[in-house]
Amino acid sequence: xxxxxxxxxxxxxxxxxxxxxxxxxxxxxPVDNKGKGEAFSPTDxxxxxxxxxxxxxxxxxxxRRDIDISGVRAEIEKVMGTNPRRITRIIINxxxxxxxxxxxxxLFEKSALSCPVHRSLxxxxxxxxxxxxxx
Numbered sequence: 001x002x003x004x005x006x007x008x009x010x011x012x013x014x015x016x017x018x019x020x021x022x023x024x025x026x027x028x029x030p031v032d033n034k035g036k037g038e039a040f041s042p043t044d045x046x047x048x049x050x051x052x053x054x055x056x057x058x059x060x061x062x063x064r065r066d067i068d069i070s071g072v073r074a075e076i077e078k079v080m081g082t083n084p085r086r087i088t089r090i091i092i093n094x095x096x097x098x099x100x101x102x103x104x105x106x107l108f109e110k111s112a113l114s115c116p117v118h119r120s121l122x123x124x125x126x127x128x129x130x131x132x133x134x135x
Contacts, residue, residue: 011036033085047078047090050127053117054094061111067104071097089126096133105133 006016012029013036027042029035040048051074062069074094081088094112109131112118118127 013039014042032080043078043080043087046087046121047076050090050115050117050121051076051092053115054092054112054129057111057115058094058108061107065104065107067098067100069096069098069108073097086122087125089128090121092127092129094129094131096131099134105131 003019004016005019006014009015009026012034014027016025016027017023018025025045026039027045028037028039030041030044031037033041035041055072055074058072059069072095074092077091078087079089079091080086096108100108112131113129121127
């Protein structure tokens, strides 16, 4: 059974529906690819999925150890290439708002870099990740 249904709405826009929850997501082609750029583009969602996945996996590791990481955030920059048009680089900065021991930092970094989306991206896609810790 499928989990997502996507409809083309015209003018380079799609609407995705998560069937279990009913949540909807709109995408637009970016301005540099003949779109309006009024919503996430499909490649924006790829970069966002990577950041969300990394934070989720860090959250799972933190929950197992009763560490509250509320407020941890990721900033994402996606770089597009041409010939072929594709994501060539994703730059991710993850910011922790709490003090962490060295072993916790190592655990969270390893967890983030092992997230399923990270493992699913093409090896030619450069992923640069930096972790920033509260001092």
